[in-house]
Amino acid sequence: NKALLEWEAIYGTGVGEVTLALRFAGVVERAYKKTGEGVVILVDEYDKPMLQAIGERKLQVEFRSTLKSFYSVLKTMDRYIRFALLTGVTKFGKVSVFSDLNNLNDISMYEPFVSICGMTEKEIHDNLEEDLYELAAMQKMTYERVCAELKECYDGYHFVEDSEGIYNPFSVLNTFYKMKFGNYWFETGTPTYLVELLKHNNYDLERMAHEETSVDVLNSIYDDDSPIPVIYQSGYLTIKGYNSRFGIYSLGFPNREVEEGFIRFLMPFYxxxxxxxxxxxxxxxxxxxxxxxxxxxxxxxxxxxxxxxxxxxxxxxxxxxxxxxxxxxxxxxxxxxxxxxxxxxxxxxxxxxxxxxxxxxxxxxxxxxxxxxxxxxxxxxxxxxxxxxxxxxxxxxxxxxxxxxxxxxx
Structure with a gap:
């Protein structure tokens, strides 16, 4: 509502626009007609309300219903929109939010975009070579050992089979900022809903180290039947191998930071x-x-x-x-x-x-x-x-x- 009020102050309001969806559609249309330019819509963390309501089914349904009608504007006002990008952790898809949005391309497991959310090894060496030498000096390590440690701690994300490893940018940049290795990603806080999902599903934790699943599961929406889509999409598991004959993905922890940090995080819950x-x-x-x-x-x-x-x-x-x-x-x-x-x-x-x-x-x-x-x-x-x-x-x-x-x- 706050965002809509700000846009309406710029682009005006329309008669009969009483719901959030109608108001959003009106803003998009008037923005296009007033400027003559296609509208760009950026939605960050589209799934935040639903993630916070995991385990509260009534609230979950209410949030999904509200957001479904709101995001459906992206399809109904397609002729006025030049570009739209939605980011989030988890797919709350077919049964709700995305059911009407078949005009969106899902790039989560699309090879041209595998490095969009992280750093490749080449990018680190091309842009942060001086930092690597400084880190080596500060830690009294060889340059080669620092590179190996950085890889072991923060590399290892794969969003497509047989793709190059992606480094966690948050952890890498914090390592260079503080000039020492640490579990930086976990210092931001791991959501307890992940553990609640594991316990709710009576999940055997040993499976996390060698979970096997299909692309349909990796790309699936959150439900109560399996915690794997959420654990994978949240970045705690990543693709480790792929059997093309059967279309089966092998999953595992991406790196030492995630593995050690997540296991430590689990301890007080068990x-x-x-x-x-x-x-x-x-x-x-x-x-x-x-x-x-x-x-x-x-x-x-x-x-x-x-x-x-x-x-x-x-x-x-x-x-x-x-x-x-x-x-x-x-x-x-x-x-x-x-x-x-x-x-x-x-x-x-x-x-x-x-x-x-x-x-x-x-x-x-x-x-x-x-x-x-x-x-x-x-x-x-x-x-x-x-x-x-x-x-x-x-x-x-x-x-x-x-x-x-x-x-x-x-």
């Missing part, structure tokens, strides 16, 4: 640990692993499950797996970790300078069974001749105690 405590808890986990203290590690892990409000958890087994995934993913940023899940069990390998841990987790089994599986499946065989001390650990979760029931270290 455990008792708040945002301020999380880095210190992870540090304690890592130190216990690096110092060869598996019993201390598992006592701390027990405490992560002890204070969880289980009445809010619909799938206890998935909750165990998701908490383990978060903990071991975060520990894995400081050690070498391989984490796998399959029906009814989890196996994990952690490697540090001095120790190798081979772990097997059971649900409603026994710690003895878990340890026996390590032996029978020869999980530890590749490390038998390793110079590092080897720990084989069997762990059992109990639904009755809703926690780690017992662990055995060999």
């Amino acid at each position: 455990t008792r640990v708040n945002k301020a405590e999380a880095p210190f808890e992870i540090q304690k986990f890592v130190r216990e692993i690096e110092n060869g203290q598996p019993d201390a590690f598992f006592r701390r892990l027990q405490s992560f499950f002890a204070d969880t409000p289980y009445e809010l958890i619909s799938d206890l087994e998935l909750h165990y797996q998701n908490v383990l995934f978060i903990i071991f993913k975060l520990v894995g940023f400081y050690t070498e970790a391989e984490y796998h899940t399959s029906e009814g069990r989890v196996d994990l390998i952690l490697k540090t300078e001095k120790y190798v841990y081979v772990m097997e987790f059971k649900l409603e089994g026994t710690a003895e069974e878990a340890l026996r599986q390590i032996e029978e499946k020869h999980y530890a065989l590749p490390f038998e001749s390793d110079f590092r001390q080897l720990f084989k650990i069997g762990v059992n979760f109990s639904n009755r105690t809703r926690n780690i029931e017992r662990w055995i270290v060999k």
Whole structure:
């Protein structure tokens, strides 16, 4: 309404223009007729109201209805419009806002525009070469190491299969401004609706590292059935591979900044640990692993499950797996970790300078069974001749105690 009042002050009002859509159409028409020029319409973050109403269905419907009629002007007044550009994070498409806008071209996954929202490696070297050398000097790193670190932290976005990687411009520019590496994108704040979607859909977090989907899903609108379109369109997952035979995309985290930042962000939503405590808890986990203290590690892990409000958890087994995934993913940023899940069990390998841990987790089994599986499946065989001390650990979760029931270290 505020925007329309400002335009109407310039271009005037029309009789009978009482709704937002009619007023917008009137402004467009009068702007064209008064100036003789085609109208340019730029809409930034068209989806902001709907994203803020995720989870509130009544408000969501109301917002969609209002915006649908408002944006439909882009089609009905087509003869007066020279150019229109809408940007946003998520597609609220076919069932609402865009259902009437078939005269728009969606360039989200269109190769000529893959670099429109970011930086290519060539652009960085062409325009910011001096900054790279200055960053190297400030960080006491070689030029080559700085380039590699910049790539690992902020590169990796792919909006079309087999396209060049795109760097996050916000993070790159902040790195050069402050002359040090950091998780700058996450400092702007990650929306909690992403986590609410994951939890609402009982999503297995391990899938995020190797999600597979089709172009229809990547390009689809938000709905309650799958969090993947929103997670992908929000930039937390990106295209990692493409099977042209079946038209299947492989997704994953684009870079270290996103992966580590997002996993850290998830921790307070799945455990008792708040945002301020999380880095210190992870540090304690890592130190216990690096110092060869598996019993201390598992006592701390027990405490992560002890204070969880289980009445809010619909799938206890998935909750165990998701908490383990978060903990071991975060520990894995400081050690070498391989984490796998399959029906009814989890196996994990952690490697540090001095120790190798081979772990097997059971649900409603026994710690003895878990340890026996390590032996029978020869999980530890590749490390038998390793110079590092080897720990084989069997762990059992109990639904009755809703926690780690017992662990055995060999």
